[in-house]
Amino acid sequence: MAGIIEIDNLSKQYGSGTKALNNVSMSIEEGEIIALLGPNGAGKTTLISIICGLVEASSGSVKVGGHDLRTDWRAARKMIGLVPQEIALEPFEKVINCVRFTRGLYGEGPDEAYIEKVLRSLALWDKRNAATRELSGGMKRRVLIAKALSHRPKVLFLDEPTAGVDVALRREMWEVVEQLRRDGVTIILTTHYLEEAEEMADRIGVINHGQLLLVKSKDELMGEFGKKTLTIEVDTPLQEIPEDLAGRGLELARDGSCISYEYDTRAERTGIARLLGDLAEQGITVRDVSTRQSSLEEVFISLLENDKSENRA
Numbered sequence: 001m002a003g004i005i006e007i008d009n010l011s012k013q014y015g016s017g018t019k020a021l022n023n024v025s026m027s028i029e030e031g032e033i034i035a036l037l038g039p040n041g042a043g044k045t046t047l048i049s050i051i052c053g054l055v056e057a058s059s060g061s062v063k064v065g066g067h068d069l070r071t072d073w074r075a076a077r078k079m080i081g082l083v084p085q086e087i088a089l090e091p092f093e094k095v096i097n098c099v100r101f102t103r104g105l106y107g108e109g110p111d112e113a114y115i116e117k118v119l120r121s122l123a124l125w126d127k128r129n130a131a132t133r134e135l136s137g138g139m140k141r142r143v144l145i146a147k148a149l150s151h152r153p154k155v156l157f158l159d160e161p162t163a164g165v166d167v168a169l170r171r172e173m174w175e176v177v178e179q180l181r182r183d184g185v186t187i188i189l190t191t192h193y194l195e196e197a198e199e200m201a202d203r204i205g206v207i208n209h210g211q212l213l214l215v216k217s218k219d220e221l222m223g224e225f226g227k228k229t230l231t232i233e234v235d236t237p238l239q240e241i242p243e244d245l246a247g248r249g250l251e252l253a254r255d256g257s258c259i260s261y262e263y264d265t266r267a268e269r270t271g272i273a274r275l276l277g278d279l280a281e282q283g284i285t286v287r288d289v290s291t292r293q294s295s296l297e298e299v300f301i302s303l304l305e306n307d308k309s310e311n312r313a
Contacts, residue, residue, distance in 0.1 A: 002066070003027035004079075004155060004186050005051065010060035012046055012210075020046040022210040023060070030154070033177070033187045034215075035197035038207035039304065044190045045085070047207070048157050052082045065154060078106055081148030085160045087140045091133035095124055095143055098132060103150035118146050122176060138169040145176070156180060158189040162196065174200055208304055229292045230261040230272060235285035242282050248275065 005028040012021040021043045028034055036044045049055040051062050053073055062069040067076035089098060099115050119125045122142040127135065132143060141161060148156060158177070162170040174196060181187055191197055197204060198218065205215040214221070237256035248271070251260040259279075263270045279286060 002063075004030040004065055005188075006061075006063040007047075007051070008061045010047070010050065010062060011058050012043075012050060012055065013058045020210050021050070021057075024207075024210075024212045025060075026205065026212060026215050028155075028186060028188060030186050031181065031184055032202045033181055033189070033200055034203045034205060035201035036188065036190045036205045036207060037194065037197060038190075042207045043210040044207055045159060046210075048082070048159055048188070048190070052080055052157060053077045078151065079154045081151070081153035081156045083141070083144045083148045083156070083158045083161050087137070087144065089132040089140060089143060092131050094129050095119070095132060095135070095146075096128040098143060099146045099150045102147040106151035108151045114152070115150065118149050121179065122146050123172070138173075141173070142176075145173075149180075153185070155186045155188070158187065158191075160190055160192065162191065162193060170196070206304075227262050227264060227293075230263060230275075231290050231292070232259045232261065232276075232279070232286055233257060233288040233290075234259065234279075235287045238284070242284075244282065245275075245278060250275075 007024060007026050007028075010021055010024045011019070013019045024043075024047060036047070038044050046055060050057045051064070051069070053069065053076070062076075064076040065079045067073075067079070069076045093101075096115065096119065099118065100110070103111070103115070116125065119128055122145055124139070124142055124146060127139060132140060135143065145156075145158075145161070161177075162173055170193075177187060177189075177200065189197075189201075201218055203215055203217050204221055206213040234257060238252060238259075239256060241250050241252050241259070249262060252258075253260070261272070261275060263272065276286065276289075
C-alpha cells in the first residue's frame, strides 16, 4: 500500500552547482510522525520546500495522497500544512484574522467553529483578538501552527518548530503534536533537539550532504546502531586493568573505581557473564553494576562520522 507521501529519486541542483539533494527516495505512512535529522545544510529544508511546492526539483517525483506534485499540484498542495522556521506574521493583525486569511488562501470558505477548535487546541483562543506583535515567541509559533492547520491538511510539516522556545512551552507544544497525530495528521518534522525526536518520532530519517543515509523505526535504529555500556563499580580502586583482561575494550575510570564495558545487545553472547567471572578470578570484588543505552544523539553523531569517513575514502 502506497504511503501518503511517496518520494522517488528526488534531486535538486542549484544554478551555482550546489547539489542540495541527491536521489532521495522514501515513503511516509499516513498517521505517523517522522523526524528528519541532519546537520545544517544537509538538505532537510530543501526536501520540505520541494514537497510543499516552494522549490522545484531538478529531477525525480513526489506524490502526496496519490497526487503528483508536477501534474496535480493544487490537489497535492491542499493536503499539506507547513510551519516554517522563520516567524513571519503581520504584526498588527489579529490572531484570528491571520488564521482566517490563510484558510481563504486555500479556497476554503468560512468555518468559525473549526477555527475556534484549532485556536483552543493551541491555547490561543484567549489571544484571538490580540495583535500578533503582542505575543511571545512561543505564542507566535503556535499561531504559525494554527495557520498551517487552517485548511484541515492531512500532512503537517514542522521545520524546527521549537527553536527559541523555552523548555516548558516546548513540552506543551509536543503535547499538541501528539494530539494532532491522534487526530490522524501525518507529521514530518526537523529538529536539532534530538531528545524530542527520540521521544516523539515513530521513524527517523538521517540526511547528510543531500543524501538520505537511512530511514528506520526508532527502536530498529537504536537496536542496530546503539550500544550499551556496562559500568562495573569495584570494591577497591584499581591502578590499571589486569593484564589477563586486556584486549576486551575495557576502560578504567580515572579514580580506578569503575570499569566500563561497551557491548552489542544484538550479539549472541555479550561477554558480560564471562567478564564478571574473570573479575572474580582476579580477586576483584564487584560492588555494583549498571547499564546505559546509547542515546539517539550518540547514534546520530556516529552515523555522520561514518558517512564522513566513507566520503573521504
